[in-house]
Amino acid sequence: MDITPLRYDRLSDKIVKQMIQMIRDGSLKAGDKLxxxxxxxxQFGVSRGILREALTRLQSQGYIRRKPKDGTYIQEDIQGMLMNESVNELLKKATYSDLLDFRETLELKMVERVIERASDEExxxxxxxxxxxxxxxIQHNMDHYFHYKLAQxxxxxxFMNFIDTYYDLISEIANRSHRDQERRNQIAEEHLAIAKAIANRDKNAAREAVLYHMRMVDKKVESMK
Known part of the structure; x- marks a missing residue:
């Protein structure tokens, strides 16, 4: 039986949920003063202590900011925050195959932008x-670092936010893949090929290197199923 456990929400939890919903539906907008x-x-029908508890949570989560002797405001960049939340929720529901397809498309564009925008020092x-x-x-962390530096x-x-989210979501699969010493050697070679193509400002070679790396990642994951 698929039963959802019952839960008891505190009044402060309900205030937090209601205010976040008001931000999402536009009843509360970026920069609005509460x-x-x-x-x-x-207005909420609660004590000031309960309200303060809710506001403290909203502040810690980045939804509001409080100015001493002035008041409480909805964060100015709240739309960007909500957009990231929506993307992260979609990514959490995706299959590994979905994530890999999306990552491949993203990294092909990413290396082009690196070649166009990055300095020689970067x-x-x-x-x-x-x-x-x-x-x-350690290999997983190095892998994450290399692709994050690409995004940066x-x-x-x-690009940077996606790479961080992606590596959080696939950590278990990635660590299983990186147990293979031969695969760790291959990863180092594949990363080096990508970096060399970018250093030469060669978009075609960079794209080929990324595609080969993604194919090898996919092949390794398939072999673990």
Missing amino acids: PNETVLSE IEELFDGLGVADNEE ASRNIF
């Missing part, structure tokens, strides 16, 4: 984290 605590607690930094690690956890050099914040 009523003072006395008024707001009366490209040189791509070589810093190359090599073969002694164990799967592209100067696109969405």
Whole structure:
């Protein structure tokens, strides 16, 4: 039987959920100033202590900011935050195959942007984290670092956010893949090929190197099923 466990939400939890929903549906907009605590607690029908608990949580989660002797405001960049939340929720529901397809498309564009935008110094930094690690956890971290530096050099914040989210989601699969010493050696060679193509400002070679790397990642994952 598929039964959802019952839960009891505290009043402060309900306030948090309601205010986040108001932000999402546009009832509360970026930069809006909230009523003072006395008024707001009366509107919610709760004590000021419960209201403060909810506001503290909303502040810690980045939805609001509080100015001493001024008031409480909805964050100015709230739409960007909500967009990232939506993307992250979609990614969590995706299959590994979906993620790999999306990552391939993204990284093909990413290396083009690195070649177009990055300085020679930024490209040189791509070589810093190359090599073969002694164990799967270190290799996973090195893999993450290399692709994050690529995203950073592209100067696109969405690329950077995706890489971080992607590696969080696939950590278990990636660590299993990196247990193979031969595969760790291959990863180092594949990363080096990508970095060299970018250093030469050769878009075609960079795209080919990325495609080969993605094919090898997919092949390894298939062999573990």
